[in-house]
Amino acid sequence: MKHITFYLDFISPYAYLAFEQLPQALEGLSYSVTYKPVLLGAMLKHHGQLGPAEVPVKRAWTYRHVLWLGHAHGIPIEMPATHPYNPLAHLRLALATTHDGAVNRHVAETLFRDVWRGGGEAGDAGRLAALGAQLPPVRDARGDAVKAQLRANTDEALAGGAFGVPAFEVDGRMFWGFDGLPMLRAALHDDPWFSGAEWSGADQRPGLSRNIP
Template sequence: MTTGLDTTQPVWFYDFLSPFSYLLLEQHDKWPDVPFKPVPVSLPDLYRHWGHRSGADVPSKRIFTYRHALFRAEQLGIPFKMPPVHPFDSNSALRLAIALRADISAVRDIFRFIWRDGRDPSTPDGFAKLCERVGVGHGEALIEFEETVAQLRRNTDDAIALGVFGVPTFWMNKQLFWGEDALPMVLYCARTPNWLESREVKRISTLPRGDV
C-alpha cells in the first residue's frame, strides 16, 4: 500500500538526476529550521506531464546547465564531479531511497555517490556499489517490489497535484519554491510568511496571460 503526502507538512522534492538538488542538499545547514520531509519524484515524469522538454534535448542548454552546476559548486565550495553520463536513469536510486525510507542523511549519501564521486547508479556495477555505500544487501531485489515502484509513481502524482514542475522544490506553508537559487526566498518566507500575502505578490500571482 502506498502512502500519500501530508500536504500540511513541509516537503522537499528531489530527483538524483538533478545536480541542483545535490547542491541544495549540501547547503542543508542553511535551510530554515523546519522538518522538511525528503520525497523522491521522477523528474522526467514531471516534464512529460507538463509538456516540458528536457534540457538535455537542447545541446546549448545542456552544456550551459553542466557549466552552471560546476560554477555554482565552485562558488559555494561544494565538491562536485559529474557522473560519466548524463542524463542517466535515476529510477533505481529513487526506488532505493523509497525502500530504505531514506532520511536527509541517507539521501545525501546517495547524492554524494553520484555527484561527489562521479558515479552512475543506473549501471549494474554502479548500483551494486551504491548499495554497498549505503550498507544494503540485495538492493536489486528491494527496488523491484511493486509497493516500491508504486510509491514512486504516487510521490510523483502527488507532487504534480501540488503543481510541482521541477526539482529541487520546497513545499512550505502550502507554497512552492523551485530551484537551488530559491533558497534565499525560502529563508525569507520562513521568517516573513505574510510577504506572500502582500498586494504586489497577489497581483503578479494572478496576472492574465497574454497572447504569444
C-alpha cells in the first residue's frame, strides 16, 4: 500500500477541488492519506513568489478557472464573499483537533466546505465559532504548540520540494496541483515512467540567465 502526504491550505480553491476529487481520481488503488495543513503564504514567500490573487489578471483567470473546474467535474464550489482572506484561523482550528501535525478527512472536509460552499465570509467570527463547536479542539487553537506545528508542517513541505498547494508526497516524490492527480495516480500504480530519465532528468539542463541585457 502506498502512502500519500497531502499538504493543504484552506485558502486554495485548487486544494479544495483536489481534496474533493481525490477519492474518484484514485478509485481502485490501495493507498492511505495523511492530511497536513500548511501556510501557503509562507511557502510563496520562501520561494519569492506572488500568489495568483496578487496579480489582477491572474486573479480573474484563477477564479473563473476554478469555477469551471468545479462545473466540469461536478464538484460544488462557490467563491467566498472575500478572497483572498486570512486562513490562519482555519489552519489553527484544524491542527487544534489533533495532537500531531495531521488532521482527519472529516476535519479537512468540514473546513474546506465551509470556505468553498455557500459564498459566505470565510473569516466571519460567528462562522468560525460555529466551526469550533462542530470540531471540538483537543488543544488551544491559539496556543504556541499549534502555531509551532503549522510552521513545522510548512517547513516539512518545503524541505520535500513543495512550492504551493495542493502538494502530494509519495515515495519521496512531490506532485502538485489539481491537474496533477492523474500523474499521482500513475505513480501510485508504479508506472515505470517514473523510473526513467523523463522524471529524473527533466530539470537537468541550463536555464536562461536573468542577467542577459
